[in-house]
Amino acid sequence: MRAWHVDAPGPVTGHPLRLSTDDAIPEPRPGELLLKVLACGVCRTDLHVTEGDLPPHRPGVTPGHEVVGEVAALGEGTEGTGANPLGFTVGDRAGAAWLRWTDQQCRFCLRGAENLCPHSLYTGWDADGGYAEYMTVPAAYAHRLPAGYTDLELAPLLCAGIIGYHALQRAELPAGGRLGLYGFGGSAHLAAQVALAQGATVHVLTRGEQAQQLARELGAASVGGAADMPPEPLDSAILFAPVGDLVLPALAALDRGGTLAIAGIYLSDIPPLNYEKHLFQERQLRSTTSNTRADAREFLAFAGEHKLAVTVHPYPLDVADQALRDLKAGRFDGAAVLTP
Ligand SMILES: [Zn+2]
Numbered sequence: 552m553r554a555w556h557v558d559a560p561g562p563v564t565g566h567p568l569r570l571s572t573d574d575a576i577p578e579p580r581p582g583e584l585l586l587k588v589l590a591c592g593v594c595r596t597d598l599h600v601t602e603g604d605l606p607p608h609r610p611g612v613t614p615g616h617e618v619v620g621e622v623a624a625l626g627e628g629t630e631g632t633g634a635n636p637l638g639f640t641v642g643d644r645a646g647a648a649w650l651r652w653t654d655q656q657c658r659f660c661l662r663g664a665e666n667l668c669p670h671s672l673y674t675g676w677d678a679d680g681g682y683a684e685y686m687t688v689p690a691a692y693a694h695r696l697p698a699g700y701t702d703l704e705l706a707p708l709l710c711a712g713i714i715g716y717h718a719l720q721r722a723e724l725p726a727g728g729r730l731g732l733y734g735f736g737g738s739a740h741l742a743a744q745v746a747l748a749q750g751a752t753v754h755v756l757t758r759g760e761q762a763q764q765l766a767r768e769l770g771a772a773s774v775g776g777a778a779d780m781p782p783e784p785l786d787s788a789i790l791f792a793p794v795g796d797l798v799l800p801a802l803a804a805l806d807r808g809g810t811l812a813i814a815g816i817y818l819s820d821i822p823p824l825n826y827e828k829h830l831f832q833e834r835q836l837r838s839t840t841s842n843t844r845a846d847a848r849e850f851l852a853f854a855g856e857h858k859l860a861v862t863v864h865p866y867p868l869d870v871a872d873q874a875l876r877d878l879k880a881g882r883f884d885g886a887a888v889l890t891p
Pocket residue numbers: 653654655656657658659660661665667668669670
């Protein structure tokens with residue numbers, strides 16, 4: 552099968568990725584599903600793994616963790632409900648997301664915060680992901696997918712959508728609140744629609760003409776430049792752009808008691824904060840770490856009830872490196888998706 556590998560992490564303008572055309576189709580291990588990949592979203596985290604901001608945990612790893620697939624084979628022990636609680640069988644459509652495995656034994660897992668499990672494993676970082684024709688996923692971590700979407704549209708829901716949803720929870724947006732979104736790519740454009748469906752007023756602060764246009768079309772109350780002040784104070788804000796400098800204007804835009812959640816797994820350094828200007832009056836700054844399976848299922852159920860407009864840019868699997876270069880350069884709005 553064809554599969555991309557991160558051979559030499561470095562700038563995507565070089566050649567950190569290699570396309571192999573003769574990889575063996577992986578064998579599902581006990582408790583795993585073999586997925587035939589139908590679509591795989593291109594996430595900024597893939598860019599961080601490819602460029603070495605997140606050093607690959609597995610040498611030559613295949614990136615990709617927004618995977619829509621068809622179950623092609625079952626590993627041992629997937630007939631029982633323990634390892635396969637959703638009862639996947641061959642031919643089912645299934646989704647694989649970033650969170651691949653947790654120990655279910657640590658204090659975090661035991662209190663329902665498996666996203667904080669120190670032993671967690673991730674798709675496309677610890678194990679090969681979906682920039683390939685086939686991949687495996689533990690059945691217990693695979694997701695059922697909502698109806699009403701194409702495979703291409705479903706892919707970005709599996710990371711961009713889930714993470715945006717979790718970041719929205721972390722931002723503690725009050726009912727009917729005022730939300731600021733800093734950066735407006737694959738994740739933000741989905742979180743915006745969730746917030747709007749919940750009755751929020753959404754202000755979008757982002758560079759890029761296309762992203763600004765998309766924000767207007769989706770119903771943003773205002774659209775400004777990345778570091779602009781929104782027209783009213785914010786109850787909550789989410790920083791999607793991996794730019795630490797933006798923490799300052801985002802905190803300064805918060806109303807008393809407001810919360811800023813940083814959505815990304817990677818952020819450049821945050822400049823010094825001024826207590827009076829950025830934190831006093833009980834403003835809060837929070838990070839977001841992965842998501843639990845419960846977050847993912849709640850979001851996918853929400854997406855089944857509210858049709859989200861997913862802006863997709865298809866790329867053939869063979870040009871995954873170009874998709875990453877275009878992502879880095881901000882050449883498209885919405886989300887790039889690979890198809891084998
Ligand atoms: Zn754990």
